[in-house]
Amino acid sequence: MLETLTRELTFGQAVREALAEEMRRDPRVCIFGEDVAEAGTPFKVLSGLVEEFGTERVLDTPISEAGFTGIAVGAAMTGLRPIVDIMFGDFITLTMDQMVNQAAKVHYMSGGAWKVPMVMRTTLGATRRSGAQHSQSLHAWFSHVPGLKVVMPSTPYDAKGLLKTAIRDENPVVFFEDKMMYTKLKGPVPTEEYTIPFGVADVKRVGRDITLVATSSMVQVALGAADLLEETGMSAEVVDPRTMWPLDEKTLIESAKKTSRVIVIDEGYERYGVTAEIAAVIAEGAFYNLDAPVKRMGAMHIPIPFSPPLEDATVPTEKSVFEVARKLCGQA
Amino acid sequence: MLETLTRELTFGQAVREALAEEMRRDPRVCIFGEDVAEAGTPFKVLSGLVEEFGTERVLDTPISEAGFTGIAVGAAMTGLRPIVDIMFGDFITLTMDQMVNQAAKVHYMSGGAWKVPMVMRTTLGATRRSGAQHSQSLHAWFSHVPGLKVVMPSTPYDAKGLLKTAIRDENPVVFFEDKMMYTKLKGPVPTEEYTIPFGVADVKRVGRDITLVATSSMVQVALGAADLLEETGMSAEVVDPRTMWPLDEKTLIESAKKTSRVIVIDEGYERYGVTAEIAAVIAEGAFYNLDAPVKRMGAMHIPIPFSPPLEDATVPTEKSVFEVARKLCGQA
Amino acid sequence: MTTATDKSAANSETTAGQWIRMYRQMVSVRLFEEQVNELYTRALMPGLAHLYIGEEAVAVGVCETLRADDYITSTHRGHGHCLAKGASPDRMFAELLGKEAGYCKGKGGSMHIADPATGNLGANAIVAGSVGIATGAALSAKRLGKDNVAVCFFGEGALGQGVLYEVMNVASLWKLPVIYVCENNLYTEYTHFSETTAGDIPARAAAFGLQAESVDGQDVRAVYATAGRLIDRARREGGPSFLVCNTYRYTGHHVGDINREYYRSKEEEKHWKTERDPLKLLADWLVAQGLADSTQFKRIQSEVEAEMKKAVEFAVAAPYPSVSEAGEDVYA
Amino acid sequence: MTTATDKSAANSETTAGQWIRMYRQMVSVRLFEEQVNELYTRALMPGLAHLYIGEEAVAVGVCETLRADDYITSTHRGHGHCLAKGASPDRMFAELLGKEAGYCKGKGGSMHIADPATGNLGANAIVAGSVGIATGAALSAKRLGKDNVAVCFFGEGALGQGVLYEVMNVASLWKLPVIYVCENNLYTEYTHFSETTAGDIPARAAAFGLQAESVDGQDVRAVYATAGRLIDRARREGGPSFLVCNTYRYTGHHVGDINREYYRSKEEEKHWKTERDPLKLLADWLVAQGLADSTQFKRIQSEVEAEMKKAVEFAVAAPYPSVSEAGEDVYA
Numbered sequence A, B: 001m002l003e004t005l006t007r008e009l010t011f012g013q014a015v016r017e018a019l020a021e022e023m024r025r026d027p028r029v030c031i032f033g034e035d036v037a038e039a040g041t042p043f044k045v046l047s048g049l050v051e052e053f054g055t056e057r058v059l060d061t062p063i064s065e066a067g068f069t070g071i072a073v074g075a076a077m078t079g080l081r082p083i084v085d086i087m088f089g090d091f092i093t094l095t096m097d098q099m100v101n102q103a104a105k106v107h108y109m110s111g112g113a114w115k116v117p118m119v120m121r122t123t124l125g126a127t128r129r130s131g132a133q134h135s136q137s138l139h140a141w142f143s144h145v146p147g148l149k150v151v152m153p154s155t156p157y158d159a160k161g162l163l164k165t166a167i168r169d170e171n172p173v174v175f176f177e178d179k180m181m182y183t184k185l186k187g188p189v190p191t192e193e194y195t196i197p198f199g200v201a202d203v204k205r206v207g208r209d210i211t212l213v214a215t216s217s218m219v220q221v222a223l224g225a226a227d228l229l230e231e232t233g234m235s236a237e238v239v240d241p242r243t244m245w246p247l248d249e250k251t252l253i254e255s256a257k258k259t260s261r262v263i264v265i266d267e268g269y270e271r272y273g274v275t276a277e278i279a280a281v282i283a284e285g286a287f288y289n290l291d292a293p294v295k296r297m298g299a300m301h302i303p304i305p306f307s308p309p310l311e312d313a314t315v316p317t318e319k320s321v322f323e324v325a326r327k328l329c330g331q332a
Numbered sequence C, D: 001m002t003t004a005t006d007k008s009a010a011n012s013e014t015t016a017g018q019w020i021r022m023y024r025q026m027v028s029v030r031l032f033e034e035q036v037n038e039l040y041t042r043a044l045m046p047g048l049a050h051l052y053i054g055e056e057a058v059a060v061g062v063c064e065t066l067r068a069d070d071y072i073t074s075t076h077r078g079h080g081h082c083l084a085k086g087a088s089p090d091r092m093f094a095e096l097l098g099k100e101a102g103y104c105k106g107k108g109g110s111m112h113i114a115d116p117a118t119g120n121l122g123a124n125a126i127v128a129g130s131v132g133i134a135t136g137a138a139l140s141a142k143r144l145g146k147d148n149v150a151v152c153f154f155g156e157g158a159l160g161q162g163v164l165y166e167v168m169n170v171a172s173l174w175k176l177p178v179i180y181v182c183e184n185n186l187y188t189e190y191t192h193f194s195e196t197t198a199g200d201i202p203a204r205a206a207a208f209g210l211q212a213e214s215v216d217g218q219d220v221r222a223v224y225a226t227a228g229r230l231i232d233r234a235r236r237e238g239g240p241s242f243l244v245c246n247t248y249r250y251t252g253h254h255v256g257d258i259n260r261e262y263y264r265s266k267e268e269e270k271h272w273k274t275e276r277d278p279l280k281l282l283a284d285w286l287v288a289q290g291l292a293d294s295t296q297f298k299r300i301q302s303e304v305e306a307e308m309k310k311a312v313e314f315a316v317a318a319p320y321p322s323v324s325e326a327g328e329d330v331y332a
């Protein structure tokens, strides 16, 4: 294999690069959303795209999440490959009908006659001091809906490779980006073209004593916890499913069988959240190999409070994961 | 205790009786929705209410699910106790912003200053030949949202008692009714006033060998399966959580500990559905007592097809539950 | 209100043959729907259906001005649009019966017929559910440099849904080739539209900058002329428009809605059927103009009757999909 | 457009003392916001805030015509509404800093201040998120036989959201005492409103049967007169209305939006600040009328400055809530 050149990119830069490359590759790809053009979104993730691709392909919309998502569905059915930008994941509430009753079902209801190759990019994650309506991680809803695919990248590398796959997919794909990572997380990204297939979990760290299944923002938390555990002589494996649907059950179960102890960590609300599905899958699939119950760590089951000390308490941290892991292994 | 008179009511009659009684009891209670007044809804569940309470309290709205749900939130904050009627549970897609970003969070975001005593009544359930946009069971979404309570009655008795509790609750409550039960399911309902507290599971049938946790429409399926199992000498316990939130974890775990085998049955999509939460709770809480993995049976992970033979295949049946139970107990 | 005396291009060029073709199309829709009712009463059709009888001039008048590569989106009351856009009755009946030979392999049913070959993006069981799709199709046409247009049919009940205004705003800003056709048949299910619709209907669209007109929806010549003008305008990049067609459904909201006197009088129904029948109005005019005589109408009637009978037989005899197909077509 | 020369009741009865009170209120809003910016630049405030500077005449002109028991709902740019409706700066600053002493115990933050004592149903971080709430409050007022009204403030960006039209339709049908106040400050985040708003703004409301007017939002006397008239009308059961206030925000979309030249010119900003300043316009008029002189304005300025300084000190010194409070106030 050829040596691959890589650079360090931020998460936001990796997303932008994926978009730019796919827009160059396929003239049908276009972007709509609020303040996506000159402003490049409030997160500045799209900066520069309108300059390269013009306002015909990077379209500022009114504040009409349902409307422009619905327009994307129709555009996708008829020859474009739209990417809609939903600024805060909390606003997907407004798009549920278009995504769930329309986008997700068109292909099936039409007996395969029509298809909807669109991507919704949106955000998740708390601790930004943005209050209860700008801090939720609502990916569990879309994960529950047949006909949609749900992607949750945790590194710049994954973000780029998975977003390119999403754009080329023939189905509606929802792509959740942790808003705190855009500028804060850097990582290596090859200069060469690559894509990452859906449904393939990534073992972010190999370990022996416990498996930490973590998604999106929680992958770095899990890796941090694994470092802390290592200092106490424990070896943690960190597995990132990367896509909620399709879900790579096999890799999750294999890791659980190997380590016999599992914590599932996700930033969505814990109750009826994605940790429940993943825990249930593992508890069933690795039933005869588990030495302890599968633990789940999600956001507290409360609206996200604004006040910093309260907000910080709602989300799993390296320390809290470390402590739960120690306890689960009978070390505390 | 006095002897209580009971009659047989249909599920729909029990719902109507609860509404009528609470409207008599509290003049602040009012109903809005589409075709709720003279038409009494397409399911005829509200027939007669407008005649008794007038169009000031039973209000026909435009086809504006988001709009009238939002109006209910504001009305609830300022002195009314609105009940909104969302005809098909599939249309909750349109209300997610009002329910999740507004109703569920007002109390918390205001530091307890305002409250939102409203009820959303809606439906779930397939096999009505209504197609993919009129057959979903989407209660998992609301169950995931802190600030909401979620109720899923399975009998006329429970429907009446739980609905009265919902109307008296000071919080937004979502009440899911299986549309197939309205006229098809009859059961005893006392003539005397009663309410049923939230968060208390009901053991619908006591058993020994396996626990069938079932919700809403699936309770009758589980009871039927239990009958079939009995014929083969197996004793199944049927536990109905009745409210998804608050969830009576204790009763579920105790039953699991007793029988050591569990199937969780619900008509929502299985993936990332409520079966996942319940299975995860039981797998954790009864970890040391389970003789087999917790099994989950939900709707197939596909949009609900119209064609009868296909639609029938999407939902758990007495027979399929029976078979899974036999297998789980090593009998097949 | 535009009348048939309009001297629009579309109208003046229309030949006798075209009017007779439109007459036949209207007969087809009516007889198709009569067969649907028959299938329902003979308990051969699963579920319900919403008949278009009485409104034939709208679908036919509009669709006759469209090309095969123009798009339409339709509603729960969609058989008329579907047929008028060119679908064959046999595959439509097959779909209504949930058969493999149906347009959607039986997965869609009455409310979801879709057909790429005739530009039918799909009927929709969500009120206003397709307004985004139609607008998106118009966006594709514009971006891909084609001169085709999209027609979005909906009942006046859809005026209650906010998403309509969201997409009209965008269509107006982006000058998209889309025509919103509002079929005002006076009722939304069981409620008169005046109870749910404030203000002035065309003014609503005009306020968003759309060209807005009203037409007698029982007069196919008027519909054809006005729709033709608006469609032509859209094709020549004149932007979106809105057309209210005032019409009436002769029968119930759905096939099971038999006793209707609590929401509308028999006299009212009779008035429309006898005085305002679109087939009769066109036939009378053709006769008065000396363009056709009653033998022609009789021949058309019996030809179409035979065609429908054959189509029903085909559908009744056709096999159901095999259960294994339930899991197909979820993802493209 | 209504001007200050209107001979409305509200206006002619207004005394010099009232105008001076309004001047002081506008100064309070401005100085409050300057302190917010200061707190942000000193890194004492968590998150961001959206300043109301430049728009003071709208909140003050409207709220001065309201009673304490009238309701308002507000937006992400809500400090001005809150203060004008009677909130105290100290508890507001405390809320912005996430302190226990804040209006929402620190759980809400800048975008969620709510206060039953002053009829403030809450600011809202969802664009158009409170339109249902305000309309529902008006419904309560009407049903409970009170004569209070609800005012719904929103930016012109909310015109993109369909739910606004849904609730205006209902308000019009049910003749609810609600006034929709659209603050057109020309920009939605970083995009000029003309790029996202088709047609004619007041015509949109008029088409739904609302009384619709526009007013110079920099002229507090004009706002006061026109709002007073519409509010009075609502109170006397004249139904809902819609008031566009044409205004401008002097600073960025939020405190961090410093470099704005890519979306608007410095000249434009300067023009509004120097020619159209609401404080200056009122002061000049008061002087011209001989109702006040510059010493009075100076005194007001220094009194308010002192008040704000004290309020900030209170807030900075106030304690955070204890972490255990995170779990409180989720359910009432």
Ligand SMILES: Cc1ncc(C[n+]2csc(CCOP(=O)(O)OP(=O)(O)O)c2C)c(N)n1
Binding pocket: B034, B063, B065, B087, B091, B094, C050, C076, C077, C125, C126, C127, C154, C155, C156, C157, C158, C185, C187, C188, C189, C253
């Ligand atoms: C979002 C949504 N709400 C409610 C319904 C239930 N529903 C089906 S048809 C209908 C009335 C539609 O009236 P209109 O749009 O005038 O069409 P018509 O039936 O008169 O052709 C309603 C309320 C629905 N299908 N979708």
Ligand SMILES: Cc1ncc(C[n+]2csc(CCOP(=O)(O)OP(=O)(O)O)c2C)c(N)n1
Binding pocket: A034, A063, A065, A087, A091, A094, D050, D076, D077, D125, D126, D127, D154, D155, D156, D157, D158, D185, D187, D188, D189, D253
């Ligand atoms: C539903 C929703 N979409 C997008 C946003 C992000 N957002 C916050 S403020 C804003 C612009 C609002 O503009 P406008 O309504 O004119 O109010 P202004 O900021 O000018 O006062 C946007 C798009 C949001 N908060 N809610």
Ligand SMILES: [Mg+2]
Binding pocket: C155, C156, C157, C183, C184, C185, C186, C187, C188, C189
């Ligand atoms: Mg209608």
Ligand SMILES: [Mg+2]
Binding pocket: D155, D156, D157, D183, D184, D185, D186, D187, D188, D189
């Ligand atoms: Mg603005």
